[in-house]
Amino acid sequence: MRRSTGGRLLLVLLTTCTAVGATVTVAAAAATGCRVDYTVASQWGGGFTTNVQVTNLGDPVTAWRLAFAFRADERVTQGWNATVSQSSTQVTAANASYNGSLATGAATSFGFQASVSGTHTPPASFALNGTTCTGASVPTGGPTATTPPTTAPTTAPPAGGWNPPANLVTALNQVWQHEESTYSDLYGFRNYGWDQIMANRGYVNYCVRWDSSARVTTAQRDAIHAALRRQFKKWMDVMAGHNGWPYSDVAVNIVGWAVRERAQLEWTDDSVDIYVNDIREDAPQCSAPCGRFFNQSGSYPNCPGGAAHHYDQSLWLTAGFGGGAGGDWGQRVGSEYFLGAVNQDDIHIFLHEVGHTFGLDDFYDWSPDVGGFLMKAGSATQITEFDRWMLRDWWRHLKSRYGY
Known part of the structure; x- marks a missing residue:
């Protein structure tokens, strides 16, 4: 490697929760609300970190607040790109000064770290600005874990290939x-x-x-x-x-x-x-x-x-x-x-x-x-x-x- 020394939110709810070693997808249905992609980035004995993407599928907003519930043994310890607070089991993430405005179809991301006594299970639902994002149908028996992938997981097929100007x-x-x-x-x-x-x-x-x-x-x-x-x-x-x-x-x-x-x-x-x-x-x-x-x-x-x-x-x-x-x-x-x-x-x-x-x-x-x-x-x-x-x-x- 080279070393450098110079200056150098009608709406739809689709919640995809990716945990370490398991993937959980909550099915989508017609709803009002938003899209939330909740990813468990890492997890260890006693804690975990997440990345949460919020997509606004409705009218533009100038500020947002996302609410969801944790288990009694889960506690937020720090957050980034949002003010993340917790009262009892209720968690709220409010926009930072620089990411409050979301146009229709726009998205923003934030993350947090939390402690847990066992294994973290992603929240079952979310509410954006006081409106519950309904329309999600969880498969019978609740979220199910799949076999961990042996290769890197993929997202939707990309739109472009090698086509430089x-x-x-x-x-x-x-x-x-x-x-x-x-x-x-x-x-x-x-x-x-x-x-x-x-x-x-x-x-x-x-x-x-x-x-x-x-x-x-x-x-x-x-x-x-x-x-x-x-x-x-x-x-x-x-x-x-x-x-x-x-x-x-x-x-x-x-x-x-x-x-x-x-x-x-x-x-x-x-x-x-x-x-x-x-x-x-x-x-x-x-x-x-x-x-x-x-x-x-x-x-x-x-x-x-x-x-x-x-x-x-x-x-x-x-x-x-x-x-x-x-x-x-x-x-x-x-x-x-x-x-x-x-x-x-x-x-x-x-x-x-x-x-x-x-x-x-x-x-x-x-x-x-x-x-x-x-x-x-x-x-x-x-x-x-x-x-x-x-x-x-x-x-x-x-x-x-x-x-x-």
Whole structure:
């Protein structure tokens, strides 16, 4: 992998609940309400994380509130992209400041982490803005679990294949030919971001390396988590519905933090694993037995808490660090930079480094016949059309290894 050092809601209810090791689908019928896709991204003894997509199938709304019920032993511990609260067994998710407006047919996603004493069962129904989304008919006996798939699950057939704009074809070919000639193991390497998502069947886990003496408040932690998810989603949205890509959404779970001293983290909940004073590369390191970079077979026999606590990538936030670096191991940027940009739409250096995780090249010593783009450091501050097609080109060349 390359390392980078430069700047870098008539309505229908269809609820599809995907749990780890089981898939539950609730049948659709005519109704008023919305569409909710509820995915259990990961589950372990004592907890789970989810990704929830809400689609508005009616008149536009400027604010939304989704309500559903949990069992008595389930308790929300944190949320992202929405304010998620719980009173007794009733859970409510209210829009964030930036995703309250939903046009007809528009969708938004949020997620949360929760504790549970057994195995989590997805909620049976949802209500949006006080209106129960009726019309769902659950098969006799309730939701039934199927045999876990042996290959990555797929969504509806994608709408498009490899059909880049004519004005980009030459430059895209130039880039791929350059990568073929300069990457030492382009086709043999097995830890690209693509490999991580496919091995997990549609999600990635992160651990944060807090390489700074500063303290981190609960609000800062939650803001960092939310920003990481938003930025990663920008790249994944490029792939949704394209050329056999099997996931409409890729959940991002933050499972741990690494620090020099526990007192630096100003929260007492157990929402993430915390690793203290494990120093590598002169920086706090998340447990190596839990890291995919160190265990590329996908087996984590020595990871505290088991494989559910593994991490695929690290978000390495370093005090005073200029520019960025990225690869199969994750991304590194300045802690001050990331916190300062945490509410921005495009954290462009971080976005650039995520591109490297998926194999995209740097362009310091040459450039294809095209204008500015994100992966050419300093020439763009957001993902451009050319960046999108470079990412899709990687999938075009690698998808056969996953059976697509």
